[in-house]
Amino acid sequence: MSTHKVLIVEDDDAFLPLIKLALRDFDFDIDVANGGNSALGKISENEYELVISDYRLPEVHGLDILKAAKQRNQECKAVLITAANADMLNTELENINLLGFIQKPLSPMELRRLVSIAF
Numbered sequence: 844m845s846t847h848k849v850l851i852v853e854d855d856d857a858f859l860p861l862i863k864l865a866l867r868d869f870d871f872d873i874d875v876a877n878g879g880n881s882a883l884g885k886i887s888e889n890e891y892e893l894v895i896s897d898y899r900l901p902e903v904h905g906l907d908i909l910k911a912a913k914q915r916n917q918e919c920k921a922v923l924i925t926a927a928n929a930d931m932l933n934t935e936l937e938n939i940n941l942l943g944f945i946q947k948p949l950s951p952m953e954l955r956r957l958v959s960i961a962f
Contacts, residue, residue: 846872847962848889852882852896852908853924858949862895862924865951869958879903883911890916893961895954898925909941920961924949 849871851862859875866873874889876882879902886894886908894912898905905923912919926947942957 846870847892849873849893849895850876850882850885850889850891850912852876852879852894852900852905854878854897854900858897858924858947861949861951862954865954866958868955869962879905879908882908886911886915891919892916893920893922893958895922895924895958898923922954922957 847870849866851859851873853859853862853875854877856877863873871893874885874891876885879900882896882900883903891912894909896905896908900908905925909921909923912921921941922943922945923941924945924947942961945953945957
């Protein structure tokens with residue numbers, strides 16, 4: 844089984860353990876960025892197969908992070924975590940290989956379900 848390169852972008856430290864817990868049984872090489880600028884730096888140095896990102900981040904918007912990851916790797920998949928209502932998200936998401944949205948509070952089971960679709 845090959846290891847998949849995954850980037851988690853979340854500025855709220857309370858959610859990081861939940862995300863990692865949900866992914867513990869997958870064979871992933873995980874990088875973590877706690878903000879948008881950090882995420883863009885990691886994307887410029889690595890090619891990710893999956894990006895799990897918060898929608899609202901300081902510095903750089905979550906959609907911009909997903910777009911940058913997609914530019915680096917056209918096959919990159921994404922999961923968006925948001926406290927916003929999914930209906931409020933704009934149509935820019937059509938150009939992103941989005942597996943789905945997860946509403947906060949985060950459901951580890953829902954995250955596992957979405958990620959298992961990707962791999």
